[in-house]
Amino acid sequence: MTADVRADVVVVGGGPAGLTAAADLARTCRVVVLDREQQAGGIPRHSDHPGYGLRDLRRVLSGPEYARRLVAAAQDAGADVRTGWTVTGWAGERTLEVTSPAGRLTATGGAVVLATGARERARPARLVAGDRPAGVLTTGQLQQLVHLQHRSPGTRAVVVGSELVSWSAVLTLREAGCRTVLMTTDRPYGEAYAGLRMPASAGLRVPLLTRARVARVVGREQVEAVELEEVGTGRRRTVECDVVVFTGGWIPDHELVRLGGLDLDPATLGPRVDPALRTSSDGVFAAGNLVHPVDTADVCALDGRHVAAAVRRWLEAPRQPGAGVELAAEPPLRWVAPSVWRPGEPGPARGRLLLWPEERVLAPVLVAVQGGRQVGRVRLPWPAVPGRVLRVPSSLVSGVRADAGPVRIALG
Amino acid sequence: MSDVLEVDVAVVGGGIVGCAVARELAGRDVSVALVEARGDVGDATSKANTAILHTGFDAVPGSLESRLVARGYALLSAYAEQAGIPVERTGALLVAWDDEQLDALPGLRAKAEKNGYTRTRLVGADEVYARVPALGPGALGGLEVPDESIVCSWTAALAYATEAVHRGAHLLLRHRVSAIEVGLARTLLTTDRGAVSARWVVNAAGMGADVLDRMLGFDRFTVVPRRGELIVFDKLARPLAPTIVLPVPSSLGKGVLVSPTVYGNVMLGPTAEDLDDRSDTSTSEQGLSSLLEKGRRIMPSLLDEEVTTTYAGLRASTEHSDYVVDVDAGMRYVLLGGIRSTGLTASMALAEHVVGLMESAGEPLAERPGLPPVPRMPMIGEAFPRPYADAARIAADPEYGRVVCFCERATAGEIRDALYSTIPPTDLDGLRRRTRALMGRCQGFFCGAEVARLLEDGGR
Numbered sequence: 115m116t117a118d119v120r121a122d123v124v125v126v127g128g129g130p131a132g133l134t135a136a137a138d139l140a141r142t143c144r145v146v147v148l149d150r151e152q153q154a155g156g157i158p159r160h161s162d163h164p165g166y167g168l169r170d171l172r173r174v175l176s177g178p179e180y181a182r183r184l185v186a187a188a189q190d191a192g193a194d195v196r197t198g199w200t201v202t203g204w205a206g207e208r209t210l211e212v213t214s215p216a217g218r219l220t221a222t223g224g225a226v227v228l229a230t231g232a233r234e235r236a237r238p239a240r241l242v243a244g245d246r247p248a249g250v251l252t253t254g255q256l257q258q259l260v261h262l263q264h265r266s267p268g269t270r271a272v273v274v275g276s277e278l279v280s281w282s283a284v285l286t287l288r289e290a291g292c293r294t295v296l297m298t299t300d301r302p303y304g305e306a307y308a309g310l311r312m313p314a315s316a317g318l319r320v321p322l323l324t325r326a327r328v329a330r331v332v333g334r335e336q337v338e339a340v341e342l343e344e345v346g347t348g349r350r351r352t353v354e355c356d357v358v359v360f361t362g363g364w365i366p367d368h369e370l371v372r373l374g375g376l377d378l379d380p381a382t383l384g385p386r387v388d389p390a391l392r393t394s395s396d397g398v399f400a401a402g403n404l405v406h407p408v409d410t411a412d413v414c415a416l417d418g419r420h421v422a423a424a425v426r427r428w429l430e431a432p433r434q435p436g437a438g439v440e441l442a443a444e445p446p447l448r449w450v451a452p453s454v455w456r457p458g459e460p461g462p463a464r465g466r467l468l469l470w471p472e473e474r475v476l477a478p479v480l481v482a483v484q485g486g487r488q489v490g491r492v493r494l495p496w497p498a499v500p501g502r503v504l505r506v507p508s509s510l511v512s513g514v515r516a517d518a519g520p521v522r523i524a525l526g
Numbered sequence: 527m528s529d530v531l532e533v534d535v536a537v538v539g540g541g542i543v544g545c546a547v548a549r550e551l552a553g554r555d556v557s558v559a560l561v562e563a564r565g566d567v568g569d570a571t572s573k574a575n576t577a578i579l580h581t582g583f584d585a586v587p588g589s590l591e592s593r594l595v596a597r598g599y600a601l602l603s604a605y606a607e608q609a610g611i612p613v614e615r616t617g618a619l620l621v622a623w624d625d626e627q628l629d630a631l632p633g634l635r636a637k638a639e640k641n642g643y644t645r646t647r648l649v650g651a652d653e654v655y656a657r658v659p660a661l662g663p664g665a666l667g668g669l670e671v672p673d674e675s676i677v678c679s680w681t682a683a684l685a686y687a688t689e690a691v692h693r694g695a696h697l698l699l700r701h702r703v704s705a706i707e708v709g710l711a712r713t714l715l716t717t718d719r720g721a722v723s724a725r726w727v728v729n730a731a732g733m734g735a736d737v738l739d740r741m742l743g744f745d746r747f748t749v750v751p752r753r754g755e756l757i758v759f760d761k762l763a764r765p766l767a768p769t770i771v772l773p774v775p776s777s778l779g780k781g782v783l784v785s786p787t788v789y790g791n792v793m794l795g796p797t798a799e800d801l802d803d804r805s806d807t808s809t810s811e812q813g814l815s816s817l818l819e820k821g822r823r824i825m826p827s828l829l830d831e832e833v834t835t836t837y838a839g840l841r842a843s844t845e846h847s848d849y850v851v852d853v854d855a856g857m858r859y860v861l862l863g864g865i866r867s868t869g870l871t872a873s874m875a876l877a878e879h880v881v882g883l884m885e886s887a888g889e890p891l892a893e894r895p896g897l898p899p900v901p902r903m904p905m906i907g908e909a910f911p912r913p914y915a916d917a918a919r920i921a922a923d924p925e926y927g928r929v930v931c932f933c934e935r936a937t938a939g940e941i942r943d944a945l946y947s948t949i950p951p952t953d954l955d956g957l958r959r960r961t962r963a964l965m966g967r968c969q970g971f972f973c974g975a976e977v978a979r980l981l982e983d984g985g986r
Binding site for chain 2: 150151198200202213214215216217218219233234235236237238239241243244245246248251252254255258259262263265329330334365369372
């Protein structure tokens with residue numbers, strides 16, 4: 115039998131956020147990272163195309179290379195990265211239940227950092243009707259199939275969605291010799307395309323069908339086609355394909371948050387956190403795409419660096435502050451993270467509030483309103499694009515008062 | 527292909543009923559072949575139902591179905607404990623949402639008593655909400671059925687078939703019966719993979735039972751595939767549904783239910799729609815949206831939870847209100863037709879009934895001594911200890927500590943065991959029914975590729 119684990123900090127999830135937090139914390143304390151996969155590194159492990167590491171490592175790497183560096187950095191700093199260790203629940207305060215080949219045991223930390231990331235909603239969660247054939251994938255599944263298992267997904271793909279991750283799927287399909295015959299989005303335009311140089315520079319030419327939703331999947335054994343419906347007119351067309359990739363539609367992997375009874379943010383469906391990435395539970399922190407589904411890997415990594423400082427402060431003086439001020443996003447903004455503000459305390463990671471826009475706005479103006487009074491206003495030089503996080507200087511809420519009630523953040 | 531397998535009894539159809547019959551007969555003094563067109567047992571109607579172990583409280587009193595459901599409930603309950611088939615006695619609550627339904631409750635209670643079930647109880651609205659706080663507004667009262675239970679239909683079919691094989695039955699998968707010829711002493715069944723010669727034939731062909739029956743010259747019923755679509759919600763929703771919430775059958779039809787599942791999810795459904803195509807298990811846009819609309823009224827907060835999966839199953843409905851069960855002594859032929867969704871509960875009683883019918887037709891079916899023990903099936907029920915949480919088991923074999931499917935916590939050890947079991951899976955769906963791998967909330971986002979690899983590489 116292996117003994118139960120005790121450490122200063124237990125990090126759950128070995129992706130960019132968890133590994134970066136671990137690398138930072140391991141310089142001064144004992145850190146254990148628990149990752150359920152056979153290899154740590156998170157989603158970048160199987161996103162085999164460039165575009166990683168820009169903001170945190172100041173270079174451009176492929177996903178797998180980036181993942182390897184993050185793992186090495188954490189281990190070099192002294193973090194104990196355990197793979198194949200699955201956290202299944204809580205056994206007590208800051209104590210987790212773990213299943214591993216080494217046994218069924220518990221892991222207890224002076225602090226716990228949840229960095230379990232997010233996943234794409236699969237076809238059933240989108241309630242797409244039809245048959246249940248093989249060949250219906252999410253980007254994550256596709257990339258593992260191609261990059262980790264070296265299998266062929268098929269020959270003709272329809273990619274549903276046109277976010278950043280959708281183009282990642284197209285790149286993977288191309289590398290696997292599978293042609294993307296169509297990209298579809300229910301929006302009036304392709305979201306990320308406008309703001310993204312990667313597809314153009316990679317020479318990707320993919321027909322894009324806007325204002326269309328997948329009405330039905332056809333094919334008993336293998337996908338044969340998808341039936342698309344034009345939003346508004348109801349006109350239908352059938353597109354033959356043997357692969358359908360449902361991309362985006364992110365949901366945080368929040369099982370531990372809910373099992374632990376931590377406050378859940380109803381908009382992100384991740385844990386409610388403050389600018390220091392504290393959750394509602396003493397000594398339990400959260401970072402990365404669990405908190406903001408989803409931003410890029412490097413932003414998650416910088417979350418990890420940010421949370422490390424807060425964890426260190428907690429370990430030195432374990433005090434949980436009282437209730438902060440609630441931040442809430444107004445449509446067409448779906449969520450804001452963090453959603454608890456603490457006037458007088460240091461700001462969020464990178465000095466940015468993260469918001470999820472559902473409409474495209476070229477030069478958005480954001481306002482913060484508290485108790486019927488506008489307490490902040492920021493005009494951004496960059497656009498709000500659906501499918502991508504909108505990063506807003508946290509000066510927007512620097513005028514928020516501790517005693518004046520919740521704050522609404524809206525487009526001005 | 528010229529080989530002819532000679533047996534005493536050929537059971538056609540490896541669904542829950544055929545498997546139960548094969549198991550029962552294989553324990554007696556006859557040789558048995560279980561002939562199944564598909565690649566796995568329990569792979570059609572049996573795999574996609576509501577998986578409720580019925581008390582039979584609402585059956586038609588005096589019917590064969592009423593009798594066999596009540597008997598089957600007792601038999602399967604006891605067998606489940608021996609074989610490790612997940613069963614949870616959650617009870618059920620019929621909820622009345624209008625006056626017509628409320629007025630119908632005492633009649634349902636009286637009907638239950640006619641069916642020999644005396645433990646129902648009328649409850650007021652307060653108690654209904656105390657029992658299921660997540661119910662939507664407007665419930666007026668209810669009828670409690672404390673012994674309605676949920677069961678794993680996959681493990682049940684597999685346990686029967688496994689025990690049948692252990693008792694010496696021939697399991698012929700991917701053998702589709704294309705012709706049947708009754709001779710003086712034996713009947714010859716032609717399949718796409720060789721022929722089977724049997725003295726007796728038991729027709730448990732489910733959706734195809736009427737076709738087989740017509741091949742034998744009868745014309746007594748027609749199976750109409752009735753599609754039932756279901757939505758399965760995330761495990762985190764399970765506290766919302768501590769019991770099976772049943773609709774009150776009314777002039778508007780049977781309606782949909784909200785039920786916990788033995789895997790720890792919550793299920794909403796089924797729809798009921800008669801189709802022409804006996805193999806169409808696709809979901810429909812109208813079906814799913816009508817379920818959501820009904821679910822929103824029954825349990826609004828359920829709809830805030832994530833959907834884990836949707837599926838559709840076909841029930842073998844017929845023009846008859848009861849099961850269509852008969853024996854023809856001259857042809858040495860037993861028909862088990864029109865066995866609808868209650869067939870899961872009734873399965874072992876149906877098997878017992880077949881023995882009675884064959885004996886009454888002059889076939890001695892003495893029990894054989896020295897039968898192998900009841901197989902202990904891998905436990906996939908959420909309310910029972912599973913390998914990932916079993917410290918001693920992991921210590922003895924670390925493969926049970928290697929979680930492959932994270933959402934369902936299916937381990938490499940369990941996948942390996944399934945692949946080396948008496949009836950191994952031949953595809954991902956079969957593996958899912960044996961281990962729960964891939965049936966969780968991520969639907970393969972994390973583990974899909976790895977599980978597929980394990981299936982291909984024999985679990986290593």
